[in-house]
Amino acid sequence: MTDATTEAAVERGVLSTDEAADLAARLVDNVETVIVGKRTPIEHLVVAVLGRGHVLLEDVPGTGKTMLARTVAKSVSGSFGRVQFTPDLLPGDVTGTHVFDESTGEFDFREGPVFGNVVLADEINRAPPKTQAALLEAMEEGQVTADGTTYPLPDPFIVIATMNAVERDRTYDLPLAEIDRFTKQLSLGYPSVAEEREILSRVAGDHPVREVEAVMDVPTLRRLRATAASVTVAEPVRDYVARLAADTREHAALGVSTRASIALLHAAQGRALLGGRDYVLPDDVQTEASSVLTHRVRADEGGRVGGPAAEQVVERALDRVRPE
CATH class of the missing domain: 1.10.8.80 (Magnesium chelatase subunit I, C-Terminal domain)
Incomplete structure (x- = not known):
């Protein structure tokens, strides 16, 4: 880069290419300490994070989708929100709702679980389309509007949604407008026998996700994403x-x-x-x-x-x- 370009990059908080590449690789390695033998999908997820996107994971239950989301959140010191999608879930249960405060005589907005750096939308296709659509504005614009008031979401804001791929008769199709807001759709799949042995070895004591340490903080992740954008x-x-x-x-x-x-x-x-x-x-x-x-x-x-x-x-x- 020219001197002028370098100065502009510093002003935007952009990292050097080598530093950014090292951080991204460390993030992949850190997630792999919990999710065994899935480096390719982990790399794809990290690429989506770098590209300011969201990820849809479609798989059979029990393959590590939830652990993957939790590990990413811990790896970047980010706040973690989890929504268990069910048929009776309401949009306000996702985004938040206004609650009357008797002490002030006013309605206060109570943030929903969507207000996190990494939000796990677990089994998103178990909820009806109206509830699924509660994420549309959040995913596209990084904000939530409730009763005419707009509330900004944390930056970064990353949705990792899991989708039940087995019980089709008990799930709803995702609206096309929502599917289109997911940068990637990925699958982890079953581990090999050797990988499953390694998983069983690791979880014999505490689950390894409890021991995950962050490889960067949230401001550094913002700089990493700005570097990718450059x-x-x-x-x-x-x-x-x-x-x-x-x-x-x-x-x-x-x-x-x-x-x-x-x-x-x-x-x-x-x-x-x-x-x-x-x-x-x-x-x-x-x-x-x-x-x-x-x-x-x-x-x-x-x-x-x-x-x-x-x-x-x-x-x-x-x-x-x-x-x-």
Whole structure:
């Protein structure tokens, strides 16, 4: 960087590329002390955090999704909020509500669990769409509006939502507008036999999540995210992202939105930074494309969003569209 660029970066609180890459790698390593054998999905989650995004985890129960969210929160010294989504959950149970204070004769706003740096929306698809929609404004704008008053959420604000993938008859589909606000959809999957042995060894005493220590504080995480946002994305790479998005729209009943293109660009910046670079390569876009785009694609009319057919749409787009 030039001297002028360096000075501007310092004013914005941007870290050096090497320092930022080291912090991001330490965050991945720290989470892996609890979540065994899942480095690839952990890296994807950290990339989403760097890219100022939210993550949807769809998996069978008991694979470590909740522990993953808690570990991320502890790793960045952030406040942690948890919402257990149930069929009778109300929007105010998520965002907060006004409560009458008899001592003052006024209504005071009581913050809901969404007011945290890392918020776990556990089994989000167990609640009806109206309650799920309580997160829309929070995820997109970092704020909550109640009775005409707007309340800012903490910065950073990261939603990690889990989705029950087994009991389809007892769950609700997520509205497309909400799915589109998740930067990535990931899955942890079952561990291997060797990994499960290691997990059992680690939890024989206290659960390792109790011993997790922070690798950075919240202000440092803000600087880390600002550094990712400063990663250079050249015009040919931006063009590549735009052409990938257009290809999904041409070859699916519902292609990805412009929000998805922006999310892919931000994820590619995070991937580049994790790789120790201050510029994005087409390889970064290709690495991130599946986890960012697939859950937003409806391959066939009347079909579900996401799934194997949508994944094929994205894979074929990557085959057809080449970087220039």
